[in-house]
Amino acid sequence: MIFLSAQPALDSRVHIPEIFKLAGIAIVIIGLALRLRPTIVVVTAAILTGLISNLPLFSNESVFTSIPFLTKPGQEGIINMLGRAFADNRLMILFIATLPAIGLAERYGLQEQAARFIRKLKAATVGRLLIIYQLFRVLMGILGIRLSGHPAFVRPLVFPMSLGAAEALAHTRTVESLPSAEVERIKAANSAAENYGNFYGQNLSPVLPGILLVYGVMKGLGYSLGLWTIVLYAIPIASLSVILGALQFWLLDLRERRRLAVKR
Amino acid sequence: MSLNAVYVLTGFVILAFAALTFKDRSNRHRLGTTLFWLLLGVIFVFGSAMPHWLTGLLVLSMVVLDGAGQVGRKSSNETTQSGQVPSKALTIGNKIFLVVLAIPLVTFAFAIAFRLFGLNSNDGAIVGLGYSAAGALLVGLILTKGSLTEAFQEGRRLNDAMGAVNILPPLLASLGIIFTASKISDLIATGIHKVIPGENLFLLIVANCLGMALFTMVMGNSFAAFPVITAGVLVPLIVRPFGVDPAMAAIITLTAGSTGTLMTPMAANFNIVPTALLDMRDQYGVIKFQAPFALTIWTCHIIVMWLLIRMF
Secondary structure, three states, rough: OOHHHHHHHHHHHHHHOOOHHHHHHHHHHHHOOOOOOOHHHHHHHHHHHHHHHHOOEEEEEEEEOOOOOOOOOOOOHHHHHHHHHHHOOOOHHHHHHHHHHHHHHHHHHHHHHHHHHHHHHHHOOOHHHHHHHHHHHHHHHHHOOOOOHHHHHHHHHHHHHHHHHHHHOOOOOOHOOOHHHHHHHHHHHHHHHHHHHHHHHHOOOOHHHHHHHHHHHHHHOOOOOOOHHHHHHEEEEEEEEHHHHHHHHHHHHHHHHHHHOOOO | OOOOHHHHHHHHHHHHHHHHHOOOOOOHHHHHHHHHHHHHHHHHHOOOOOHHHHHHHHHHHHHHHHOOOOOOOOOOOOHHHHHHHHHHHHHHHHHHHHHHHHHHHHHHHHHHHHHHOOHHHHHHHHHHHHHHHHHHHHHHHHHOOHHHHHHHHHHHHHHHHHHHHHHHHHHHHHHHHHHHHOOOHHHHHHEEEEEEOOOOOOHHHHHHHHHHHHHHHHOOHHHHHHHHHHHHHHHHHHHHHHOOOHHHHHHHHHHHHHHHHHHOOHHHHOHHHHHHOOOOOOOHHHHHHHHHHHHHHHHHHHHHHHHHHOOO
């Protein structure tokens, strides 16, 4: 008896070493690495973490009042938290409501017109073209417009235009006569321009998911932030991304001028 | 004009997608997909009134449906080109941009109106986003003279292209909340405190940005890393003890994650798929090109956060 009372671990609750709580993070990492559905990975991690931490599945209320194992007095249940968090964060996916309008615009030539707009851009060099494209992506971000840039813009438009500029520089008319290492570099730079513009530009609009995620997560942690304040603080890094991107594409131009123009 | 009205409105859009899916006999996972969007629609319409345990169970059912592979997705590239109405596209021209521009314009107008009336302009932006959907649709219908059915079919096509991943952001927010309730955050915070002395703000900023970038690289998704790092490092070690502006610290932490996204093959959509699209020899070519940019801008994150804290 004396031994038992000296061991609080035996008082009906199982004590699991703190470190096992990190199992949830391990599940997220492994699950996503194995390319399992992210939805089920995230929810499994959440529920398991809650269970390991001795949280009840349900709150001790309504139909679940005093059911043993499922509830614990005075603690919010895991399923309740899941429902509460999801309902509170519906705002993160309000953009679904805009899909019929966007779909209609696409059906009547939205992407076509955007493509025509890009084609009008006159840029003599690959680097300058990519600087302009990155700015275009940032502008789309400010306007809150979501694009799938790689398949819709880079592959059909920006990349052929880049090749055209490189061919003009090398005074040739075929891709085959360009050094393949340089063509590969131009391909990589094209994809990078899309990613830079997309990643940092999308935080300049409060209707895109990045800002709404920050808003929702911080609200869950007890901080009620202004959406426009979050956007304001995204400006310094977005500006730096444009400057650094421009620098890298300018360096690319210098390099291509050496490698391609000298070839003649 | 309330937030709840906007949720209900969005709920009806989702329910319409569910109905169209049900009628689409060509969908291999017709019933599962219908049920998935039906449940989401119900959560949107009734979420503010339903008990949380019921919402939780509905969310769980949706996730199980997706996990069992019962939620169909159309391949995302069968989009626009084939479905376009080219002759009409020519006559509409650049005016088509008005449809998508109506979304930010209406959102902005609501935020300003809410501020003028002394209401919370956050709610204005969110409520505005909901009504902008209706506004843009109206502009679109007038401009294109297309039908409502057409709009909803196209909307469903876009929605299907994203599929169940649509609901990931609120699920990640739930993960953050459960991590916090499980005191995981405290565990991570204690771990970091063992390495870095609590009073060294600069090193804590470095740890925060490094943790965010590394975690994003492992998970391939900055949105997934954000709630964990925010609850485990940013809020308990930087925002709370030092009284740092939470909006500034949070958005800079999120973009520190984007830096990680630029350097990881796990973010296949952005770094690996393009190498296939452009037929590149080196699968990691895009990542290699991006790495110097990413490392430079990551360093800038630390400097900018530090300066903004010191200056204000």
